[in-house]
Each structure stands twice: as structure tokens, then as C-alpha cells.
Amino acid sequence: xxxxxxxxxxxxxxxxxxxxxxxxxxxxxxxxxxxxxxxxxxxxxxxxxxxxxxxxxxxxxxxxxxxxxxxxxxxxxxxxxxxxxxxxxxxxxxxxxxxxxxxxxxxxxxxxxxxxxxxxxxxxxxxxxxxxxxxxxxxxxxxxxxxxxxxxxxxxxxxxxxxxxxxxxxxxxxxxxxxxxxxxxxxxxxxxx
Numbered sequence: 289x290x291x292x293x294x295x296x297x298x299x300x301x302x303x304x305x306x307x308x309x310x311x312x313x314x315x316x317x318x319x320x321x322x323x324x325x326x327x328x329x330x331x332x333x334x335x336x337x338x339x340x341x342x343x344x345x346x347x348x349x350x351x352x353x354x355x356x357x358x359x360x361x362x363x364x365x366x367x368x369x370x371x372x373x374x375x376x377x378x379x380x381x382x383x384x385x386x387x388x389x390x391x392x393x394x395x396x397x398x399x400x401x402x403x404x405x406x407x408x409x410x411x412x413x414x415x416x417x418x419x420x421x422x423x424x425x426x427x428x429x430x431x432x433x434x435x436x437x438x439x440x441x442x443x444x445x446x447x448x449x450x451x452x453x454x455x456x457x458x459x460x461x462x463x464x465x466x467x468x469x470x471x472x473x474x475x476x477x478x479x480x481x
Contacts, residue, residue: 300381340353
């Protein structure tokens with residue numbers, strides 16, 4: 289019974305560990321920030337501040353630090369606002385920030401309702417297909433037309449991530465149970481601007 293009660297958390301932990309292993313062993317990246325578990329507002333604040341300090345210490349430019357800050361805040365707030373709870377009532381999620389010589393890679397993941405998979409995938413696929421000018425127009429449209437959902441979101445987080453990274457948003461969906469999936473988004477930023 290204990291194994292079943294922690295099945296979703298264990299699956300998320302395994303996915304997280306596999307990502308870390310791939311980043312370090314295969315891609316030869318350095319992990320700057322990593323956390324898998326519950327995210328409190330204090331933890332989010334600490335992660336953001338710590339990341340800014342680490343990026344400054346390696347000599348990254350302010351503009352890059354601000355871009356990473358924006359993406360990280362959007363992703364972490366998305367986890368807090370839209371992440372679902374596991375079978376124990378905990379909102380399990382993860383964040384990984386890794387760097388290599390030319391890029392940063394941010395990977396954020398959380399539990400979603402399986403019925404929302406199509407909507408999320410369609411939204412991100414649409415964003416990935418837009419030119420920078422069309423993406424900016426969509427951002428402005430969403431802001432001016434109050435296109436907000438019941439939970440207060442309008443997809444602005446993903447739009448912001450795409451705009452700030454200037455790269456495709458890579459995502460994966462992993463089935464956790466009949467009704468829940470793990471959604472993971474990977475954002476790549478060029479360190480040389």
C-alpha cells in the first residue's frame with residue numbers, strides 16, 4: 289500500500305533524476321539549480337535569488353540574467369498556480385537549471401490533469417510556429433483582451449518563455465496515472481547575446 293501511495297511522486301523523482309543524469313553525463317552541463325518536491329513561495333524566492341547570484345558570479349550579462357529571471361519566475365509561478373496535486377495532496381514539481389559554454393537550459397515540470405494535455409500541447413505548438421513579430425502581437429492581444437481562464441492564466445507564461453528565450457519550447461508529457469500526467473517544458477537560452 290505504501291508503494292502505491294507514493295507512485296506519482298516516485299515517477300516524477302525518476303524523471304527528474306533522468307534529466308539530471310542526461311544533462312551532466314551526456315550533455316556535459318553543470319547543474320546550477322535543482323529541486324524536486326513541493327514549492328513554497330519562500331523556496332521560489334530563494335531559487336530565483338540564488339540563480340541570479342550564480343549567473344552574476346560566472347560573468348553573465350545583466351540582459352541574460354533578466355531573461356533567465358523572467359522565464360524562471362513564469363515557470364515557477366505556473367507550477368504554483370496550475371500544478372495539480374498527487375494522491376497524497378502534494379503539489380510535486382521540479383526545476384533544473386543547467387549551463388554549458390554557450391547555453392542555459394531550464395527544465396520545469398509539474399503534474400497536470402490528463403484532460404488538459406491536448407490544450408497545453410496545442411498552445412505550445414502554436415507558439416513555436418509563430419514568428420517573433422506574431423508572438424509579440426499575440427502577447428499584446430492576450431493582455432488587452434483579458435483572455436484569462438478560471439485559474440487566472442491566459443498562457444502568458446509560455447508566451448513570455450518563448451519571447452525571452454528566442455528558441456522553441458521543448459516539452460514532454462509522461463502519463464502518471466489514468467487521470468494525471470507529468471508536463472515538462474525545457475527552455476534553452478543562448479549565453480552569447
